[in-house]
Amino acid sequence: MIEETPIPEIDISGVPPHLGTHRVFLDLFCEVKEALMNPAQIRAVCIHEAGHHIYFSKMGVKNFLPTKARIWYDEEAKLFDSELAGLRPDLTSIRVNIQTVREQVLDMAKASAAGGIFTEALAEGMDVGNRRDRGLFKLQCEGLRPKVIVDDEAFWKLGEDEVRKDLKNEQEKENALTEARKIKLLIYPWSDVQF
Ligand SMILES: [Zn+2]
Numbered sequence: 001m002i003e004e005t006p007i008p009e010i011d012i013s014g015v016p017p018h019l020g021t022h023r024v025f026l027d028l029f030c031e032v033k034e035a036l037m038n039p040a041q042i043r044a045v046c047i048h049e050a051g052h053h054i055y056f057s058k059m060g061v062k063n064f065l066p067t068k069a070r071i072w073y074d075e076e077a078k079l080f081d082s083e084l085a086g087l088r089p090d091l092t093s094i095r096v097n098i099q100t101v102r103e104q105v106l107d108m109a110k111a112s113a114a115g116g117i118f119t120e121a122l123a124e125g126m127d128v129g130n131r132r133d134r135g136l137f138k139l140q141c142e143g144l145r146p147k148v149i150v151d152d153e154a155f156w157k158l159g160e161d162e163v164r165k166d167l168k169n170e171q172e173k174e175n176a177l178t179e180a181r182k183i184k185l186l187i188y189p190w191s192d193v194q195f
Helices: 023-036 039-058 098-122 131-143 152-166 170-187
Strands: 010-014 064-067 069-074 079-083 086-089
Touching (some): 010 023, 039 086, 086 170, 131 152
Parallel strands (some): 010 069
Antiparallel strands (some): 064 086
């Protein structure tokens, strides 16, 4: 019997054809492919995305768009970049209410930081990275100016602490894993990894 190895899906449509043989691109492609073939990595990404999903859902976000693993070329920065598959929350339904803006910012900090905290707590030793999550949260805080000025660093830390506290609860941990399994079916349908 021949075992079929699943082939990872990687979207390279953002790489101009003339850069398709570029050394850096080829190395990055191998790196992304290797990550996608690593069951611990798949599990870690799904757990990371479960964190975002659980807390954005609590904020009332209903729509999440699955995105494929992709590599693209950033013309402005003159750099190749990559990301693994994920779930992008549609934040357009969130309305800023000036009366409760601080609670909203804290909720946003929790939802944005939850990916990293979930990975830290439930996928020990795996680094999925939350540089983008942190950067996006900073931009969202800056977007509130000049009406509202918030210390994004302080809110981020508070958000991290609250999610960490929530995850000490066994039931919350179980929910997180259940959610991560559902997300796996959605964003890595080609992968046969089970956890
Ligand atoms: Zn994230």
